[in-house]
Amino acid sequence: MNKNDSLKNAIAILQELVSFDTTSRESNLAIIEHIQSYLDNLGIDSRLTHDETGTKANLWATIGPDIAGGVVLSGHLDVVPVDGQQWSQDPFSMWQQDGSLYGRGVVDMKGYIAVCLALVPLLLTKKLLLPIHFAFTYDEEVGCVGVHELLKDIVDNLQKPRAVIVGEPTSMKIIGGHKGSRSFRTIFKGVPAHSSDPRLGVNSIMASARLINFLESLQQELADSADSSCPFDPPYTTIDLGMINGGTANNIIPEYTTVEWGFRLIPEDNADQLQKRVTDFIDNEIVPHLRKQSPHANVSTEITNRMIGLTPDDKSPAEQLIRHLTGLNNSDVVSFGTEAGAFQHAGIPAVVFGPGSITQAHQPDEFIEIEQLGQCIEFVYKLADWAETKDALELLSAD
Numbered sequence: 161m162n163k164n165d166s167l168k169n170a171i172a173i174l175q176e177l178v179s180f181d182t183t184s185r186e187s188n189l190a191i192i193e194h195i196q197s198y199l200d201n202l203g204i205d206s207r208l209t210h211d212e213t214g215t216k217a218n219l220w221a222t223i224g225p226d227i228a229g230g231v232v233l234s235g236h237l238d239v240v241p242v243d244g245q246q247w248s249q250d251p252f253s254m255w256q257q258d259g260s261l262y263g264r265g266v267v268d269m270k271g272y273i274a275v276c277l278a279l280v281p282l283l284l285t286k287k288l289l290l291p292i293h294f295a296f297t298y299d300e301e302v303g304c305v306g307v308h309e310l311l312k313d314i315v316d317n318l319q320k321p322r323a324v325i326v327g328e329p330t331s332m333k334i335i336g337g338h339k340g341s342r343s344f345r346t347i348f349k350g351v352p353a354h355s356s357d358p359r360l361g362v363n364s365i366m367a368s369a370r371l372i373n374f375l376e377s378l379q380q381e382l383a384d385s386a387d388s389s390c391p392f393d394p395p396y397t398t399i400d401l402g403m404i405n406g407g408t409a410n411n412i413i414p415e416y417t418t419v420e421w422g423f424r425l426i427p428e429d430n431a432d433q434l435q436k437r438v439t440d441f442i443d444n445e446i447v448p449h450l451r452k453q454s455p456h457a458n459v460s461t462e463i464t465n466r467m468i469g470l471t472p473d474d475k476s477p478a479e480q481l482i483r484h485l486t487g488l489n490n491s492d493v494v495s496f497g498t499e500a501g502a503f504q505h506a507g508i509p510a511v512v513f514g515p516g517s518i519t520q521a522h523q524p525d526e527f528i529e530i531e532q533l534g535q536c537i538e539f540v541y542k543l544a545d546w547a548e549t550k551d552a553l554e555l556l557s558a559d
């Protein structure tokens with residue numbers, strides 16, 4: 161086998177992976193079975209962890225010795241919806257044009273997974289001193305949900321790996337850090353009445369405006385206290401305020417208003433503390449004012465999503481591994497979230513490093529340049545050679 165054959169294999173496998181509609185709302189069991197039988201034919205066992213409905217699964221597989229340490233190649237199997245997007249061809253039937261491959265998920269991130277799978281036969285020819293694991297997850301695109309089941313299984317039942325490479329598209333550059341996030345839904349319950357007499361009702365839209373003003377001043381405070389050496393752009397925690405929904409007609413005092421808001425956090429900021437700042441304001445400033453008007457008025461807040469940030473650590477074995485194999489000598493941070501933060505939080509150092517450009521992710525006519533897949537194959541070849549050496553043992557043995 162040579163790199164050209166491996167690239168051809170990867171493209172053929174990618175074609176198959178794209179043909180499964182793994183939009184996050186769908187079951188992913190068909191693609192899981194497909195990958196499982198591919199690995200099974202090569203003599204590799206895989207281990208599944210399911211969500212509570214049993215319709216989605218993560219897949220874990222190990223090549224090489226069954227010991228602690230080693231590296232995980234990790235990617236999510238789900239893709240974002242194509243609804244409402246203008247595609248020039250069927251998004252689930254991959255096509256090739258001008259040196260690129262097109263289809264939903266080719267860059268985010270089935271291309272990376274196809275490379276991993278295509279190189280199993282190569283890895284099997286090596287005398288690996290450390291394990292190389294695959295971790296393929298469900299429901300990443302809806303807030304890194306699936307990876308937590310997988311991590312629980314690793315921590316409870318498996319030998320702990322030493323590094324993770326999350327192959328999200330970074331154009332084969334090292335991403336050592338990203339912001340975390342936490343999202344909320346706050347529901348203001350007022351009292352409806354005819355707008356001709358505001359004294360008879362409680363206006364939920366007016367109440368929500370007080371939260372919005374508070375978020376605006378909190379955003380200003382966070383920006384004003386930014387540390388200019390912070391590598392993120394912008395260099396402070398930002399506030400999302402993306403959706404508001406309230407009222408039914410201009411002549412009715414609105415009973416319900418829903419506000420969707422959240423934080424995108426730099427690693428230094430504490431999500432719990434910031435959340436408390438906001439909920440304290442709601443409890444101490446907004447609710448008492450509403451209750452004075454009516455005991456039936458209320459405000460409730462729930463967390464709708466949380467994503468753990470990735471704290472940059474250029475000395476981590478994950479980053480050192482990639483620097484060593486690629487010769488890259490710097491890493492960057494990004495503002496989009498990945499599963500790398502969850503791995504790091506569980507005590508497994510992680511970086512984001514994968515083929516293709518993030519600007520293509522989630523787009524109609526999503527594509528990946530074949531040259532990027534080639535670079536990724538080149539990288540896994542180096543990793544395979546290196547995993548036979550004493551150097552690998554030194555860097556990636558169990559801590």
Ligand SMILES: [Zn+2]
Pocket residue numbers: 236268269300328
């Ligand atoms: Zn992704």
